[in-house]
Amino acid sequence: MRALIVEDDARIADLVASALSAAGFRTETVGDGDTAWFQGGTEDYDLVILDLGLPRLDGLTLLKRWRGEGRAFPILILSARGTWSERVEGIEAGADDYLPKPFMVEELTARARALVRRAAGQVQTVHRVGALAIDTNRMTVTRDGLPVALTPLEFRLLSYLLLNRDRTVAPSELLDHIYGTEDGREANAIEAVITRLRRKLGAGAIETRRGFGYRLGTDP
Amino acid sequence: MRALIVEDDARIADLVASALSAAGFRTETVGDGDTAWFQGGTEDYDLVILDLGLPRLDGLTLLKRWRGEGRAFPILILSARGTWSERVEGIEAGADDYLPKPFMVEELTARARALVRRAAGQVQTVHRVGALAIDTNRMTVTRDGLPVALTPLEFRLLSYLLLNRDRTVAPSELLDHIYGTEDGREANAIEAVITRLRRKLGAGAIETRRGFGYRLGTDP
DNA sequence: CCCGAATTGTCAGCGAACTGTCAGCTTCGT
DNA sequence: ACGAAGCTGACAGTTCGCTGACAATTCGGG
Known part of the structure; x- marks a missing residue:
């Protein structure tokens, strides 16, 4: 789960980032509209937290432009001005939810999760690779139709390979994406997980x- | 099956309409209270989805007026403001169910079906899972035919697992759905309820x- | 208004599952 | 054939979930 935080106030950005990290997101933060426009246009995010009061490019304009470009990630608006009309305006422009400041971090994470769930519920989540069927929504895997029990770590690794099944993923990249930005494991840890997955x-x-x-095997 | 959707936000209205269509309803949508009052007063519906935040005529007022006129169709309230007191107010005014936004479409269709069944007098609200029979309408559970006494909290948890019996539900999601957006319990609270349910x-x-x-056990 | 029972959140200890590390082995490319 | 890269079995530290006990809270009745 990858989240983009668009917020110019560094204190709030940090708060949001740590809350979302705790909720299992990997977060990136940008502080102005121009950078956000670029990031959101070139990268794929599972969730965008958008502050309306931005320097250089207004949040609502940014939102409309993204939607105009066909960018479909769920967007949650943060705003200090909590009027009803503004909320409606945000929703009409294509936001998926709206949270007035000040907010409780619990509420933020709760809504973030709900948004991602809702978005995930509308897409086909069963991917077939060779004899495997991987359901990223139910978090289950079957092999030749028989269920396979994976641990959380194994499932995360498999999901990442699935997400990038058209290319080869370097071990260092796996390390970065499978674990948070936490303390470093030895590179060998990845090999161990791979072995267990293959078994x-x-x-x-x-x-x-x-x-x-x-990379994911194309055939048996 | 005919459903009236009273909702001023076009995006949400579309979402609800397509979900109900997929569930076998014929849908009609109106965007303001006045039109809704007219439609609901002259036509007969099997179900009404009612947004509380409406232009021209408030949702709650509309609801009370309909009930005052003797209109008996099941009404499911949608509301962004998910406070407990508001929910109670809606139910007291004659609503049959209440769903806070944001919601999952699966939950909406599930509740819609349940409402219609209930209204039709078909007591088809008994779900069987293994040795269990769960009656979501009378809020009773039997195990191998023998009644089991559950506390309100236990029943809510079981119901949510039942509603999502095809997938695995994360503890954090249970926290979100079993309790309101109230103050946070320790995650361990869920485990305690699970233990009591298993007993x-x-x-x-x-x-x-x-x-x-x-997730609900598929078999013993 | 107070008391007792039922309900439910919190805590601590325990056992099992998960996963990182290491050492030795195998495999691959040149 | 040799060295480096990767594999794997064993092991241990850590985390996760379970459960019994207890405390806080709610609810109903007298």
């Missing part, structure tokens, strides 16, 4: 490209 | 997927 999914499920990294 | 329903009734969450 459960079959040897051909994940292929190694020596010197580069891993 | 009453049998160990296999609720299964744990470590690291992911809970």
Whole structure:
């Protein structure tokens, strides 16, 4: 889960970032509208937290432009001015939810989760790769139709490979994405997880490209 | 099955309309209280979805007027402001159910179906899961035919798992849905309720997927 | 208004599952 | 054939979830 935080007040940005991190998101923060426009236009996020009072490019304008471009990520608006008409305006412009400041962090994380769930519920979440069927919504995996029990870490790793199944993913990249920005594990940790995954999914499920990294196996 | 959707936000109205259509309803949408009052007064519906924040005629007033006229269709209230007192007020005014925004469309359709069934006098609200029979209308549970006494909290938790029985529900999601947006409990509170439920329903009734969450046991 | 019972949140200890590390082995590319 | 990269089994530290006990809160009745 990747979240973009668009907020010029550094204190609030930090608050939001730590709250979302605790809720399982990986967060990136930008402080002005121009940068946000660029980031949101080129990267894919699962959630965007958008402050309306921004320097250089107004939040509402930014929102409309993104939607005009067909960007579909869920957007949650933060605003100091909590009037009803402004809320309606935000929703009409394509926001998915609206939270007036000041807010409780619990409420923020609760709504963030709800948004992501809602967005996820509307897309097809079953992906087939060889003999595997991976349901990212129910968080289940079957192999030749039989359910396979994965641990959370294994599932996260598999999901990331699935998300990038068209290319080879370097171990260092896996380290970055599977774990938060926490303290560093030895690179070998990834290999251990790969081994455990292969034991459960079959040897051909994940292929190694020596010197580069891993990718989902195209065939058994 | 004919449903009237009273909602001024076009995006939400569309969402609700498509969800109900998929659930087998014929839908009509109106965007303000006056028109709704006319439609609901002259036509017969099997279900009305009512937004409280309406232009021209407030939702609650509309509801009371309809009931005062003897209109008996089931009414499901949608509201952004999810306070408990408001919910009580809506129910007292004659609403049959209440759903706070943001909501999941699955939950909406599930409740809509339940309302219609209830109104039709078909007591088809008994769900069977393994040895359990759960009556969401009379709020009773039997295990192998013998009644089981659940506390309100236990029943709410069980109901939510029942509503989402096809997937694994994260503890944090349970926290969000079982309790209002009230002050935060420790996550451990959920575990305590689960333990008490298992003692009453049998160990296999609720299964744990470590690291992911809970789901209703498919079999003993 | 007070008392007792039922309900429900919190805490601490325990056991099991998860996962990082290490050491030795295998495999691959040159 | 050799070295580096990757694999894997074993092991141990840590986390996660379960549960019994207790406390706080709610609710109903007298």
